[in-house]
Amino acid sequence: MKQFFKYVLATIVGIILSSLVMFFLFIGIMSAIVAATDSKEVKVKENSILYVDLKQQVVDRAADNPFQNFDFSTLEPNSPMGLNQILKALNNAKNDPKIKGILLEIDAINAGAATTEEIRNALLDFKSSGKFIYAYSDTYSQKSFYLASVADSIFLNPEGMVEWLGLRSEIMFFKKTLEKLGVEPQILRHGKFKSAVEPFMLNKMSPENREQTLTYLSSIWNQWVSAISETRGISVKELNRLADDLEIFNGKSAKKYHLVDSLIYKDELLSFLKNKLGVEEKDDINSIALNKYFKAPEVNKRKFTRDKIAVIYATGEIEMGNGGPDNIGSESLSRTIRKARRDSAIKAIVFRINSPGGSALASEVIWREVDLAAKTKPVIVSMGDVAASGGYYIAAPATAIVANPTTITGSIGVFGLFFNLQKALDKKLGINVDVVKTNEHADFFTMFRPMTAEERAVGQMFIEETYQTFIGHVSSGRGIPVEQVDAIGQGRVWSGVNAKDIKLIDEFGGLTDAIKLAAEKAGLENYRLVEMPKQKKFVEQLLENMSAEAKLWILKDELGTSFKAYNRIKNMLTNQGVQARIPYDIEIY
Known part of the structure; x- marks a missing residue:
C-alpha cells in the first residue's frame, strides 16, 4: 500500500512540475516572439505600393499585445489595428519617396462611420502629394465604397457587385422575452428621447426614437452621398435615385452608372499596376501591407523637444473603478487625466472619446478631472464613432470639442433600470425569497420584489436631480443657457452635423485635427x-487576461452571430441603476 501511495504522489508531483514547466516555456516562447517582432524595423523597397485591406477591426488605439483576439481555432492572430497607427502610417507614406501609391482592396470595413471618415480624409490628404490611389474588390459594401470613392479609379470583379441601398439601423426588442421569463423591468427616466430602456418596455420604436434615428441616419447618409458626389462626379439626386430604384444590382450596372470605372480580374489589375510602376510583366510588384508599414522608419521625424501634447484615450462603457482596454474606469481614467494635468511638460491634452456612456456617477468622477484640467491647460476633445450620454458628459468641460460629421453624440439624459425577478423565480423555478429588515425600505434596491409607489417617486426624484446636474455641466462647459440645453437634451441622439448646428461641438475633424488645434491653443x-x-x-496582459479571453473566445465560438445579442443583454443586466448611456448599440448598415 505504501508503494501505491508513493507512486500516486510521485505522479501528482510530476504532473504539477510538468504543467509549470510547460506554462513557463509557453510564456518564454510568446515573449521571444513578441520581442523579435517588436524590435524588427521594416524596410521598404524602392518603387513600392502600400496595400490597404482593413479586414482587421479598427479601434482608436490598439493594445500593445500581438495576441489580443488571437484565434485559437486557427492559431492565427487577428489583432485590431489602431486608428492612431493608420493615420500616422498614411501621413508617413505621403512623404515616403519609396511609396508610389496605394492599392485599396476592401470589400467590408470593420470600423464605425466616423472612423471610416477619418481614414478617408487621411487618404484624401495622401492624394494631395500627387501619388495615386486605386481601389479593387470582388464586392463593395456601402461603407467600403464610400472609402473607395477617394480613389483615382475604382475597379470591380466583372461578376462582382456594389451594395447601394441607403442606410438602416436595426434594434432588437426584449419585452416579450422578459414577459415569458417573468422578469419585470422597473424603469425611471428623464427625457422623451432617452430610449435606452425601450427594448425592455416596448415591442417597437417609439415615435420619438424613430424620429431621432431617422434624423441622424439621414445626416450620415447625406454626408456620404455628398462626398461621393464630389469625388465621382455623380449628382446627389442621381445617387439617391440609384438607391431608391434598385438600379445597382451587379458589376455591369455599377459601371453603367459610373460607380466603378472598369470591370477587371485580379491578374488584369496586377498588369495595370505593373505598367503604372514601370515593372516588367514577369517581375513582381514591390508592396507592403499597411499593418507592416506601421513599423517603417518615420520620414519627417520631429525634432526632440521637452514640450508634449498628451493624447488620452477613453474607449468603451463608463464604469466605476479601474477599467481595461475595452471599458472606461472612473478611477484609472481620472488618475491618468490628473497625471497629465500635473505634468508641466504636457502643454495640452487631446481627450479622445469613443463611448456610449454608462454609469452616471462614474461620468461625474471623470467630469471633475476634465474640468480641473481644462482650467489648467487646453483640453481638446476628439470624438470618435460615438461620444454620447456619459461620453458627452465627460466631454462637456473641454476647451473645444472636435467631431466628425458622422459621429454619434448628444443623448443628454439619464435613466434608471432595475429588474424585478420575483415572478420569474416563483412561477418558473418555484423559488420564494423571504426577507428580514430593520427598516421599511431596507430592501429598496432588491431584485426580489417590485418598487413601491413611494420608492418609485424617490427614485424618479434622484433621476431628475442627476439630469439637472448633467445639463448644468453642459451649460457651463458649452456656454449655453440651461433651458436651451434641456431643449436639445431630453436624451436625444444627434449626428456630428446636427451637433454643430446646436453648438454641442465646435468644429469638424478627426484626431489629427484635434492635435493641431491643441498645439495652436498651447502656442506650440x-x-x-x-x-x-x-x-x-505584453506578459502582464497575457497573465492578467488569459482566463477571461479564453472564456470569451469559447462564448463567441458557441454563440456565433448571437454573441452580440447576448452581450447587449449582459451589459444591461450588469448596468442596472442610474445610467447616462446611449439608447442601444448603434449599428448602421
Whole structure:
C-alpha cells in the first residue's frame, strides 16, 4: 500500500512540475516572439505600393499585445489595428519617396462611420502629394465604397457587385422575452428621447426614437452621398435615385452608372499596376501591407523637444473603478487625466472619446478631472464613432470639442433600470425569497420584489436631480443657457452635423485635427505626442487576461452571430441603476 501511495504522489508531483514547466516555456516562447517582432524595423523597397485591406477591426488605439483576439481555432492572430497607427502610417507614406501609391482592396470595413471618415480624409490628404490611389474588390459594401470613392479609379470583379441601398439601423426588442421569463423591468427616466430602456418596455420604436434615428441616419447618409458626389462626379439626386430604384444590382450596372470605372480580374489589375510602376510583366510588384508599414522608419521625424501634447484615450462603457482596454474606469481614467494635468511638460491634452456612456456617477468622477484640467491647460476633445450620454458628459468641460460629421453624440439624459425577478423565480423555478429588515425600505434596491409607489417617486426624484446636474455641466462647459440645453437634451441622439448646428461641438475633424488645434491653443510649433494611459507590457496582459479571453473566445465560438445579442443583454443586466448611456448599440448598415 505504501508503494501505491508513493507512486500516486510521485505522479501528482510530476504532473504539477510538468504543467509549470510547460506554462513557463509557453510564456518564454510568446515573449521571444513578441520581442523579435517588436524590435524588427521594416524596410521598404524602392518603387513600392502600400496595400490597404482593413479586414482587421479598427479601434482608436490598439493594445500593445500581438495576441489580443488571437484565434485559437486557427492559431492565427487577428489583432485590431489602431486608428492612431493608420493615420500616422498614411501621413508617413505621403512623404515616403519609396511609396508610389496605394492599392485599396476592401470589400467590408470593420470600423464605425466616423472612423471610416477619418481614414478617408487621411487618404484624401495622401492624394494631395500627387501619388495615386486605386481601389479593387470582388464586392463593395456601402461603407467600403464610400472609402473607395477617394480613389483615382475604382475597379470591380466583372461578376462582382456594389451594395447601394441607403442606410438602416436595426434594434432588437426584449419585452416579450422578459414577459415569458417573468422578469419585470422597473424603469425611471428623464427625457422623451432617452430610449435606452425601450427594448425592455416596448415591442417597437417609439415615435420619438424613430424620429431621432431617422434624423441622424439621414445626416450620415447625406454626408456620404455628398462626398461621393464630389469625388465621382455623380449628382446627389442621381445617387439617391440609384438607391431608391434598385438600379445597382451587379458589376455591369455599377459601371453603367459610373460607380466603378472598369470591370477587371485580379491578374488584369496586377498588369495595370505593373505598367503604372514601370515593372516588367514577369517581375513582381514591390508592396507592403499597411499593418507592416506601421513599423517603417518615420520620414519627417520631429525634432526632440521637452514640450508634449498628451493624447488620452477613453474607449468603451463608463464604469466605476479601474477599467481595461475595452471599458472606461472612473478611477484609472481620472488618475491618468490628473497625471497629465500635473505634468508641466504636457502643454495640452487631446481627450479622445469613443463611448456610449454608462454609469452616471462614474461620468461625474471623470467630469471633475476634465474640468480641473481644462482650467489648467487646453483640453481638446476628439470624438470618435460615438461620444454620447456619459461620453458627452465627460466631454462637456473641454476647451473645444472636435467631431466628425458622422459621429454619434448628444443623448443628454439619464435613466434608471432595475429588474424585478420575483415572478420569474416563483412561477418558473418555484423559488420564494423571504426577507428580514430593520427598516421599511431596507430592501429598496432588491431584485426580489417590485418598487413601491413611494420608492418609485424617490427614485424618479434622484433621476431628475442627476439630469439637472448633467445639463448644468453642459451649460457651463458649452456656454449655453440651461433651458436651451434641456431643449436639445431630453436624451436625444444627434449626428456630428446636427451637433454643430446646436453648438454641442465646435468644429469638424478627426484626431489629427484635434492635435493641431491643441498645439495652436498651447502656442506650440514643435512638440511630441505622448499616448496615455501607459499600456501594460505584453506578459502582464497575457497573465492578467488569459482566463477571461479564453472564456470569451469559447462564448463567441458557441454563440456565433448571437454573441452580440447576448452581450447587449449582459451589459444591461450588469448596468442596472442610474445610467447616462446611449439608447442601444448603434449599428448602421
